[in-house]
Amino acid sequence: MVKSIYSPRKYVQGSGVLTELERYVGSLGNSFLVVADPFVLEDAVKKIGKGFEGSESEVIFEKFNGECTKKEIDRLIEIAKVKKSDAVIAIGGGKTLDTVKAIGYYTKLPVVIIPTLASCDAPCTALSVIYTEKGEFSEYLFLPENPDIVIVDTDIIVKAPVKFLAAGMGDAFATYYEARACYKADANNLVGTKITKAALALAELCHKTLLEDGLKAKLSNEKGVLTKALENIIEANIYLSGVGAESSGLAAAHAISNGLTVLTELHHASHGEKVAFGTLVQLVLEDAPEEEIREALSFMKNVGLPVSLEEMGVNVINKEAIMKAAEASCAEGDTMHNMPFTVTPEDVYGAIIVANELGKQFK
Template sequence: MIRAIISPSKYVQGSGILTNFKDYVDKLGNSFFVISDAWFFNQAVEKIEQGVQGSNIEVIFEKFNSECSRIEIDRLVELSNKNNCNVIVGIGGGKTLDIAKAVAYYAKMPVVIVPTIASTDAPCSSLSAIYTEKGVFSEYLVLSQSPNVVIVDTDIIAKAPVRFLAAGMGDALSTYFEVRACLRANGKTMAGYQTTKAAIALAELCYSVLLEDGVKAKISAERGVVTKALENIVEANIYLSGIGFESGGLAAAHAIHNGLTVLEEMNHISHGEKVAFATIVQLVLENSPMEEIEEVINFCLSVGLPTTLEDMGIKTIIEEDIMKAAVASCAEGNSMKNMPFRVVPEDVYAAILAADTLGKQFK
């Protein structure tokens, strides 16, 4: 049995630290290919150019075309090579960061990750989720290493829409329960190793921080200010969840998330929002104690995360559609295999409907 911890070489978090960008990346190279979200692009140019002043770093900027697909990866790899760059930088949300990691992997360059929202645990992972051009989950790309540097400017994150921070809490919410399931199943992590004690501890800490500081951090984000609670939740969303899931393992919650992507009504729902509901579904699958399910549902309600299908755009439940999502959840290569018991689509179908009913009752 081989255990391993997978993590970035350097993780830096604090308010306003992007202005010191060069201090954290100067040993990686001198020609940076920066991939940014379209909505943050102008700010990315301004902040990165300010952050490299006084250095010999040259910067090329390129907008991300919104979907982490094979076609977009190929386009960006070609551009980075054409411009003779030797470092990839991703600045933006989860899919932007995933595509930056994928581009760096195929271009064989180091990568710097700069999240502008704390909506997922993607920044720290050696993993990219690949989707079709229409946004349907396709596959996980397991990378050869974690990001070289992760820079988290909490001043930027505090000023982002509050929904993103809540979505990050939804993604982080699953970490402890998926790691626990993976441990019980003696399953393997995304990196192909067994769950470590350190990952279990990080996952448990992640969950306790969410319960302690989630509501306070949401209030801080609503006012656009950085508080200790916000700093703690950003660390939980990005670092504790990121290292926890990658070195601890995924299970039903993320498999069910992947299944839910086949439902077009949910195209507007973020990754973390779907994962939050899928966590409730996992607890139903496990027949977890009612007290635990109640705690999770109440947490979701307290920070504005979905607890029902209607919350995610399903106004009318069509049994055939729910079964399609259930079948996709159990597809080969999905993380459902890390549950400590066999799960079939009929089980997932039943758990989705039961979780939906529970969510309605607690409202």
């Protein structure tokens, strides 16, 4: 039996670290392709430019087109080849980061990840989630290596709207429950090995941190101030969840999130919101104690996550549409098979309906 824990080679978090970027990435080469979200491009040029002040390195900036698709990955690969880049740097949200990780994989270039949001655990993982041109889930691209360097400038993240921090907490909240399910099932983690005690400990610490500091971090973010609680939640959302989930495995919560992408009303909902609701559905599938479900609902309410389909924008519960989502959740190759018992689409359908009612009735 082989166990393992995978993580980025280097993780750096702190106030203002982006303005010292060359200090952390200079060993990777002299030519860098920076792929940036449109809304941070101007700021990225200024801050990263300052981080390379006095350097002879060439830094090329390219705007990300908004969706992690095969077409967008191929477009940026061509730019990296033409510019003879030594490394690729992503600055932005989860889809930008996933795109650049895929570029690094196909070009064999080092990858530097600079998240501008603590909205998901994508920065640290050896995984890219690929979508269709219509924004529906297409496939997981499992990568042989984690990003070389992850740099988290908390000065940037504290300025982001609080809904992104909440979404990150929703994604991170699934980590412990899915790790627990995978461990019970003796399932493989996302890198194809068994689960270490260290990975489980990270998942448990992630859960504990969310419950202890989630509300305080939300309030800090709303007021635009950095506190220890906010720093802790940023670390939980990005590192503890990323390494914990990858090395412990995914189960029903993420499979259900992927299934929910077939509902057009939820295309605007964030990944973290769908995963958080998927966590509620997983707890119903497990017939978890009422106290545990109430704790989950209370946490989600406190940090601003939706607890029902209606709160995410599904105004009419259509049986046929929900069944399609349930069937998609059980698709071959997704992570529903990591549950410690057999799960059918009918099981998922029933759990979605009950989870939705629990959310609607929760006070």
